[in-house]
Amino acid sequence: EAQVTQNPRYLITVTGKKLTVTCSQNMNHEYMSWYRQDPGLGLRQIYYSMNVEVTDKGDVPEGYKVSRKEKRNFPLILESPSPNQTSLYFCASSSRPQGSSYNSPLHFGNGTRLTVT
Amino acid sequence: GENVEQHPSTLSVQEGDSAVIKCTYSDSASNYFPWYKQELGKGPQLIIDIRSNVGEKKDQRIAVTLNKTAKHFSLHITETQPEDSAVYFCAAPNFNKFYFGSGTKLNVKP
Secondary structure (H helix, E strand, O other), X not given: OOOEEEEOOEEEEXXXXXXXXXXXXXXXXXXXXXXXXXXXXXXXXXXEEEXXXXXXXXXXXXXXXXXXXXXXXXXXXEOOOOHHHOEEEEEEEEOOOOOOOOOOOOEEOOOEEEXXX | OOOOEEEOOEEEEEOOOOEEEEEEOOOOOOOEEEEEXXXXXOOOEEEEEEXXXXXXXXXXXXXXXXXXXXXXXEEEEXXXXXXXXXXXXXXXXXXXXXXXXXXXXXXXXX
């Protein structure tokens, strides 16, 4: 089954304790991205990756890091989490870069609910 | 970057009625406009999309219309059913970034 898998689904941590949220897709997609969802703000893009070893900032990258060492994996790293990073996080992938004349839809994982105390 | 505004934030309709959700965008270079449905506890899923070379697209009870001159696009759901209750997001990719509206919570009352 084609899917985007995020782990963990729920995570409670304390301020300053480094954490990683994993994301993996089995569709051989070039494009992967991370979003955070907050009430009233919709989905905001954190980072995206056009392909292996190619990553770039989205609209809200502060406090986050990513890496793309393999095509299928795109982990999100919070090196020193703070309470304002409490949110619902989504990973997504797509078969083509969104900036091309043909655009294909994003496929989302089921989310990771992060609480930082 | 792109600015996407979505209205209304909540919408309550009676089963069988129609629902309309509207979005506006700011960058005239945007040329692809998807709509996503998010059910409780799940990630958003694409329900319909439209590209700028067409003005309307329909898929059974769902349709999307696009007015490039006015920079707005709308989602139309006819004959609503309780399973249509969810949060709906519009989006407007711009180059390699994806911009979403703030979401509309649709409640279909039986």
